[in-house]
Amino acid sequence: MSLDLQLSTSLLFFIVPLLFFFLIKFKTIIAHTLCSPKPSKIPTSYPIIGSYFSILANKDHRLQWISDIILSTPNLTFTLMRPLNFHTIFTANPANVQHMLKTNFHVYQKGEKSSSTVSDFLGNGIFNINGEKWKYQRQVASHEFNTRSLRKFVETVVDTELNERLIPILATAAANKIVLDFQDILQRFAFDNICKIAFGYDPGYLLPSLPQAEFAVAFEDSVRLSSERINVPFPLIWKIKRALDIGSEKKLRIAVGKVREYAKKIVREKQSELKEKSSLDSADLLSRFLSTGHSDEDFVTDIVISFILAGRDTTSAALTWFFWLVSKHPEVESQILKEIGEKSETVVLYDEVKNMMYTHASLCESMRFYPPVPMDTKEATQNDILPDGTFVKKGTRVTYHPYAMGRVEKVWGKDWAEFKPERWLDINEVTGNCTFVSKDPYTYPVFQAGPRICLGKEMAFLQMKRVVAGVLQRFKVVPAVEQGVEPEFISYLTAKMKGGFPVTIEERI
Numbered sequence: 001m002s003l004d005l006q007l008s009t010s011l012l013f014f015i016v017p018l019l020f021f022f023l024i025k026f027k028t029i030i031a032h033t034l035c036s037p038k039p040s041k042i043p044t045s046y047p048i049i050g051s052y053f054s055i056l057a058n059k060d061h062r063l064q065w066i067s068d069i070i071l072s073t074p075n076l077t078f079t080l081m082r083p084l085n086f087h088t089i090f091t092a093n094p095a096n097v098q099h100m101l102k103t104n105f106h107v108y109q110k111g112e113k114s115s116s117t118v119s120d121f122l123g124n125g126i127f128n129i130n131g132e133k134w135k136y137q138r139q140v141a142s143h144e145f146n147t148r149s150l151r152k153f154v155e156t157v158v159d160t161e162l163n164e165r166l167i168p169i170l171a172t173a174a175a176n177k178i179v180l181d182f183q184d185i186l187q188r189f190a191f192d193n194i195c196k197i198a199f200g201y202d203p204g205y206l207l208p209s210l211p212q213a214e215f216a217v218a219f220e221d222s223v224r225l226s227s228e229r230i231n232v233p234f235p236l237i238w239k240i241k242r243a244l245d246i247g248s249e250k251k252l253r254i255a256v257g258k259v260r261e262y263a264k265k266i267v268r269e270k271q272s273e274l275k276e277k278s279s280l281d282s283a284d285l286l287s288r289f290l291s292t293g294h295s296d297e298d299f300v301t302d303i304v305i306s307f308i309l310a311g312r313d314t315t316s317a318a319l320t321w322f323f324w325l326v327s328k329h330p331e332v333e334s335q336i337l338k339e340i341g342e343k344s345e346t347v348v349l350y351d352e353v354k355n356m357m358y359t360h361a362s363l364c365e366s367m368r369f370y371p372p373v374p375m376d377t378k379e380a381t382q383n384d385i386l387p388d389g390t391f392v393k394k395g396t397r398v399t400y401h402p403y404a405m406g407r408v409e410k411v412w413g414k415d416w417a418e419f420k421p422e423r424w425l426d427i428n429e430v431t432g433n434c435t436f437v438s439k440d441p442y443t444y445p446v447f448q449a450g451p452r453i454c455l456g457k458e459m460a461f462l463q464m465k466r467v468v469a470g471v472l473q474r475f476k477v478v479p480a481v482e483q484g485v486e487p488e489f490i491s492y493l494t495a496k497m498k499g500g501f502p503v504t505i506e507e508r509i
Contacts, residue, residue, distance in 0.1 A: 045081035052083045063491045067404040075388040088397045092404040095387040098442035102450035111379020120256050121226045125306030144285045145455050154462050157196045162470045165206040170475050174505040179480045181500040186316040194311025199266050200284035218258035225252040227492035263304040313494040314372035315460050320501050321370035323477045325419050340469050353465050357436045361424035368406035371446045374491045375401050402446055476506040
């Protein structure tokens with residue numbers, strides 16, 4: 001029995017003296033629940049323990065379980081009863097999402113419960129706070145996403161990483177018939193990119209030797225272990241473990257320590273660099289933050305960690321699932337190759353990448369199925385009522401679910417299960433030219449919406465389209481799995497392909 005399960009059981013008996021009575025009374029129900037991990041309706045809730053046994057039975061596929069329940073409800077909303085009367089509301093209703101992210105934005109914030117859960121890792125970074133600190137970080141960061149910066153990002157940072165590192169690695173793999181973990185390769189690519197553009201620092205994580213960087217392992221562990229805190233039935237469990245410095249909490253402390261030390265090294269090197277300059281001639285994000293006068297090293301370190309998370313994990317997750325889907329749909333790949341060929345021989349220029357409409361649509365369609373952030377949680381700061389009539393008590397967590405929202409038949413049609421980039425395009429029957437038709441951001445909140453909408457949305461699309469063009473123009477990416485085997489979509493703070501994405505690379509003739 002794992003340490004987590006031992007603590008869970010001990011805590012149950014400590015807090016709930018009558019639990020034994022419930023175990024006897026409902027033993028038949030419990031056995032049925034554990035043998036049926038994918039119920040299609042809202043799980044039964046019992047006094048004190050709530051839906052604990054359903055939560056336990058579905059812990060290994062919680063994302064899909066929650067999605068299935070949401071999609072089985074009339075208003076795409078349900079309340080999960082956790083032990084000790086803690087409630088979490090899950091919704092895929094666009095009206096509710098707009099209410100949360102825009103109309104009543106001031107009510108739905110990063111609450112104390114949510115923030116404290118990941119505070120050891122993200123601290124006071126932009127994704128974990130509200131108020132003036134959040135506004136300040138967003139205001140300073142916004143300067144990095146103007147047209148000039150985006151053009152520089154594509155034509156220097158991304159192109160250099162693509163042509164000098166990614167392409168040679170793929171060429172070597174093709175020549176030697178090497179199986180690569182493409183998820184790992186894409187994470188390395190994205191990590192180098194975000195460090196270069198945001199911090200003016202090249203970690204060289206995608207060098208030909210594919211170095212086993214201690215930081216990257218620690219970062220991955222920090223994301224996974226912080227996510228496990230969110231899903232634990234009793235928050236008191238991880239708090240006790242942290243106080244005792246045992247089990248997963250000890251591992252998290254060690255991992256976060258390594259991440260923070262690495263981030264502080266970046267900050268200190270940038271501070272030394274800026275001291276030697278008479279003026280700010282560097283346009284990177286970290287220079288801007290340090291030049292505004294912030295000397296709190298921990299705060300700036302939090303900023304660095306948050307932007308690494310955003311730049312490394314989200315784009316690499318989106319590209320991983322994109323290449324998987326394209327490998328299963330050769331007709332989509334053919335259309336993308338046609339578009340690449342029509343733009344130019346090398347597809348380098350910013351405007352050419354920006355105007356790749358079919359590729360853009362394909363990426364949107366891929367993220368409809370596999371959003372990089374499959375769930376996002378807010379906390380109500382006061383009593384409220386959602387547009388569908390759901391009452392929200394102050395302090396309740398409300399989670400909107402982009403993964404489920406991409407599967408709503410009323411929104412996407414009866415063919416929602418088909419990978420169909422054309423659903424995002426208005427195609428002129430005479431000329432064959434296509435125009436991208438965006439969706440309501442509250443129906444498709446893959447990049448959030450409202451005041452917290454992702455600042456790096458356009459940068460992410462430009463990076464992804466450049467990678468798609470550069471890779472598919474020269475190579476065919478072939479999954480190295482048995483026929484019919486589907487990869488598993490898992491969710492930490494961001495999405496992953498469980499076990500990586502093994503592929504072989506083939507040169508196009």
